Amino acid sequence: MKSFEYTVTDPVGIHARPAGLLAKEAKKYPDTITITKGEKSAGAAKLMALMGLGVKQGETVTVTIEGESEDATYEAIKAFFEANL
Amino acid sequence: MVQLSGKKIFNGIAIGKIKFYARTENKVTREKIEDTAAEFARYEAARDTAIEQLNELYEKAVATVGEDNAEIFNVHAMMLEDDDYNDSIQNIINTQGVNAEYAVAVTGDNFADMFANMDDDYFKARSADVKDISERVVRVLTGAEDNNEIGDEPVIIVADDLAPSETVQMDKSKLLSFVTQQGSANSHTAILARTMGIPALIGVEIDASWNGKIGIVDGYEGKFIVDPEMEILQGYFKKKEADDEQKKLLLELKGKENVTKSGQKINLYANIGSPNDLGSVLENDAGGIGLFRSEFLYLESSTYPTEEEQFAAYKKVVETMGGRKVIIRTLDIGADKQVDYFDLDKEENPALGFRAIRICLTRPEIFRTQLRALYRASAYGNLAIMYPMIISLEEVQEIKAISKSVREELKAEGIAIGDNVEEGIMIETPAAVIIADELAKEVDFFSVGTNDLTQYTLAIDRQNAKLDRFYNAHHPAILKMLKMIADSAHKAGIWAGICGELGADTELTQYFLEIGMDELSVSPGCILPVRKLVREAE
Structure with a gap:
C-alpha cells in the first residue's frame, strides 16, 4: 500500500468537474484508490462519493x-492531483 | 402591481411578459415486480438513453454557452455511471421487488439529501444536479415528454427552480430574464444568466397567477415588479434604454486604451465604497481604483474595526484587482459621516470641523491601526495610500513620520510589505491648492476632491437647494485651481488626478486633457462614457 497527502489548491475544491475527471482517471487503473478526508473516505472512481x-480549497486529503x-499508479495519480486539483 | 425583492445574480433591466414555468411532476408510484433482473435491465437501457441525451445536450450547450458551462452535462452523464448510484438502484429493485422508476426516484432523493445536508454552498447546490439526472431517467422510463416550450415571444421565465438541463434547452433568443424562488448564486442557472448577460433574480416568492402578465426585472436593485403601473413602466423603459446604451458602449470600448487621437493617454480609474463594488469595477474595465473610501469599515461596525478586519478587506481588493493600482483613502469620518463609537462632539459647522486626517493626527492609535493594515495588504498587490483634508506641509510631514515608523515596525516584526507603496494626498482645500508646489515635493501624487474643494472655494453648501442659482460647478476659480494643481504636480515630477464628481463630467473631459491631468477616477458606470470622449478627443 502506498499513500500521499495532498492539499487541494482548486478554488472550489474537489467540485463536480475535477471529481468527474478524477473518477474517470481512477477507473483506468486496476488498483484500489481511496481518498480520505478526516473520518470520511471515498473510492476515487466513485464520483458522487467523492x-x-x-473537499474545499486548502484542505488536505490522504490518497491511498x-x-x-x-x-x-501512485506516480500517475500523484501527477494527476498536481495537474488538476 | 406587486413588488418583490430577491437576490440579484446579474445586473440589467428586463421588461416583458411573464412565463410561469411549471415542471410537470413525474408522479412515481411504487409497484411490485416479479422479474427483478428484467427490471434492472430496463433501468440500464433507460440510463443509457439518458446518457445519450446528455451527450447531445453537451454538444448543444458547447455551441450556445461554451465548453465550461456545458461541462455540467458531462458530469451528469458520469453521475449516471456512478457505481454507488447504480448499486443503490439495483439493490432497491432486487431486495424490495419494485419497479425501476421507484428505485431511481428513491435513490435520487437519497443522494440529493446527502448533498443538501453538506455545509458548503457549492456542494449543496449539487443536490439539484442529482434530482435532475434522476428525473431524466424516470422520464425515459415512463416515456414522458420534456416540456420546455417557451413560445415565440421573448419572456421572463418565472419558476420555482430550474435545472441546468431545462435552461440549456430554452431558446436563448427568447429569454429576457430568470426569476426563481429556489436556487443559489452557484447554481448553473445563475452561472448561465451571467454567461448570457441577462438579469436574473433568485429567492423571489413566486406566484403562478402571474403567468402572462407584464413583469420588470431590475437586476441592479434586486427588484421584481409584476403588473407595473404605467408611470413605473415608462420609467423602466427609459432606464432600460440607458442600460442598453451602456452595454453597447461596453462591448465597443472594453479593452480599448484611454488615448486621444494625438496619442495623449490618461488613466481612468474607479471610485468605490466597499469591496462589494468590485464586480462593477471589473465589468466596466477600470484601469485601477482611484479612490477606495475606507469609511465603510468604520460605518458598518459597532466598534473600531481591528487591524485584521481591515487587512482582510484591503487585501481582497488589491488581490481582485491583480496588479492594477488601488488607491485607498484613509479614514474620512466626521462632518457628514458620524460614527457613534468615535464619540465626537456635536459641532456647529462639521464641514469645517474635527474630521478626517485631523482625527487621525489627534488619535494616532486609530491611524496606526489603519496604516498597519494598509501596509500589510500592500504585499498582495499594487496599493497606494491617500490622505484626506490636507491644509499644511507640517501635516504631511507628521503623517509621513508616522507611516515611516509603521513600516519600520512591520519590518521589525518580519511582516512583508509592498515595495515603494505610493503615498499621496487629496487636494480638497483652497490652502492645499495654493501651496501645491510645496506639497508636491513631499508626496507621490495628488488627487483632487472636487466636491469639497468646490464647497470650500465657493463657500456654498451643496445640500442647500436655495443656493443652486449661485452654484456653478464649472466656476473659473475651480478650473484655474485644477490647472495650478496639475502644473505643480508635474513640476515636481509627480502625477495628478481627480477623484471627485467633476472627474466624470463629460463636458470637462477635453479641459482635463488640455491641462494634462494624468488620471480621472469616477464611479464605475462612468468609465466607458469618459473613455469614449477621450478616444474622440484630438
Missing part, C-alpha cells in the same frame, strides 16, 4: 493506492 467528501501495480 463529491460527498466536500493498493494493488499489484500500486507503484506505477
